[in-house]
Amino acid sequence: MARKTMLLGISLAGMLLAGAAAPDDPLLRPIAPDHARQWLTPQAPARLYGGTYLVGFGGLSVALIRTRAGLILIDGAVPQAVPDIEAHIRALGFSIRDVKLILSTEPHCDHAGGLAALARDSGAQVVASAPAAAVLRQGGGDPDDPQAAWLDPFPAVRDVRAVRDGAVIRLGEVAVTAHATPGHTLGSMSWSWSACEGKACRTIVFASSLNPIAADGWRFADPAHRRFVDAFRATFAKVKAMPCDMLISAHPDPGDADRLARLARARTPHPFEDPGACRRYAARAQAALTKKLAS
Incomplete structure (x- = not known):
């Protein structure tokens, strides 16, 4: 009888624990759940090329680079995506x-x-442009951002290393170059590195968003916003000129899901290898800006 009582107590305790709410983690509280459902389309992790992997989602890119000294992660999506x-x-x-x-x-x-x-979970150093670092440390809230009226605050990143355009960040044998690509935000930064399979090396670019989007009532044609237009135009020229064998865009291209499916079947010819990808990426954004200015 005592054994039955003990087992019943253990069973009830287990049921209570299973039904208990998970402890609240302020760094994982969901942001923009309606948009996040579109951004966080499930996508299996995949090796892109050499030591470069995709660990993000159908609507948000997150990349991973393997080096002999550890891993480099690029971007972090929304808080609820971290698990x-x-x-x-x-x-x-x-x-x-x-x-x-x-x-x-x-x-x-x-x-x-x-x-x-x-x-927090990794103990890693976060690296960003100087303008972006200032915003990351306060968890958003840049009043000059074209999308300021729409933007949700996010958990502040206290320890951020600021780097300049052209800086080279090294970990193990891998060197990642920082490319300031302002416009979408004044702190936007793209990153490029070389990945190799045997003796065949390719330059991979993780490009920041270039979309000229703004909150209602904020106009790129307003003379007070000329610095954003100038920044975009310089960025378009820079991205078009970048060595770029494979492109990872901050929000994946609609065709990337098909490319990943083909990559799972065969790696040759490589579905993502496209030396014109960065040029077309910048050209599409440039056309969108031209249309906005005209309207």
Whole structure:
């Protein structure tokens, strides 16, 4: 009888524990859930080329670079995406604690919302442009941002290393170059590196968002906003001129899902190899800006 009572007590305790709410983690509280449902379309982690992997989602890119000295992560999606990003890293045979550097493309919640949690869980150093670092440290809230009226705050990233345009960030044998690509935000940064399979090396570019989008009532044609237009035009020229064998855009291209499916079947010819991808990416954004200015 005593044994039955003890087993019943254990069973009830287990049921209570299973039904208990998970502890609240302020760094993982969901942001923009309606948009996030579109951004966080499930996508299996995949090796892109050499030591470069995709660990993000159908609507938000997150990249991982393997080096002999640890891992480099690029972008962090929204806070509620962090458990999936970490699960994708584990599925590839790595640990979040292997991540030594986290590179940021822009200080918006959809790309930077998960950075604080990822930095905490990994112990990694977050790296961004100086303008972006200032916004990351305060968790958003840049009043000059064209989308300021729409933007959600996100968990502040306290420890951010600011780097300049052209800076080279090294970890192990891998060198990642920072490319200031302002316009979408004044702190936007793209990143490029070389990945190799045997003696065949390719330049991969993780490009920041170039979309000239703004909140209602904010006009690129307003003379007071000329610096954003000038920044965009300089960025378009820079991205078109970049060495770029493979492109990872901050929000994946609609054709990327098909490319990943083809990559799972065969790696030759490589579905993502396209030396014209960066030029077309910049040209589409340039056309969108031209249309906005005309309207």
